[in-house]
Amino acid sequence: QQQVKQSPQSLIVQKGGISIINCAYENTAFDYFPWYQQFPGKGPALLIAIRPDVSEKKEGRFTISFNKSAKQFSLHIMDSQPGDSATYFCAASRSSGSARQLTFGSGTQLTVLP
């Protein structure tokens, strides 16, 4: 039972192109949607996040688009660079007892060709 579905599994983009990764969720209790970036040999690190009361959030070349009615959100990387090559995970967070629980998507391995 995968509560957060992510696609594609892998993505190859030319330098300067736009990378788009999509995620969909089922549980309407989710109320916070972060994206994590992971380089080989490292743990994931928070990249950008959004709350469902806004439809878009932009930080530099990275933009999250959020569609609450469709229960979908996506990460757009503009002007993709070889240094962006990494694995990207979408996630969704909700309250769980006395803490908050983060559920991750299956990940997208992005390769940006020089």
Next chain:
Amino acid sequence: DVKVTQSSRYLVKRTGEKVFLECVQDMDHENMFWYRQDPGLGLRLIYFSYDVKMKEKGDIPEGYSVSREKKERFSLILESASTNQTSMYLCASSTYGTGNEKLFFGSGTQLSVL
């Protein structure tokens, strides 16, 4: 910067052995988590703890237990290791959730069970 340290980068164990994975964080975070990362499955939550001596089951707790005797240390225990527990294990910590929590991850422990 927050530092989350996992005791081993690589670990090789035999089927049936009892395995301890240790994690220490240095930022006085209340919450600590153990995830396992498998290709195509993303990060799956095993257990988490929101306070000393408190623990909650995540999505895949079977075959695992945890211990949190001190705030900075969270241990994952495989009581009797099996080959299907071969995986990358990631520890993370975060401060008390206000709905926009940021997880800080360690670099992971690649466990191979032979």
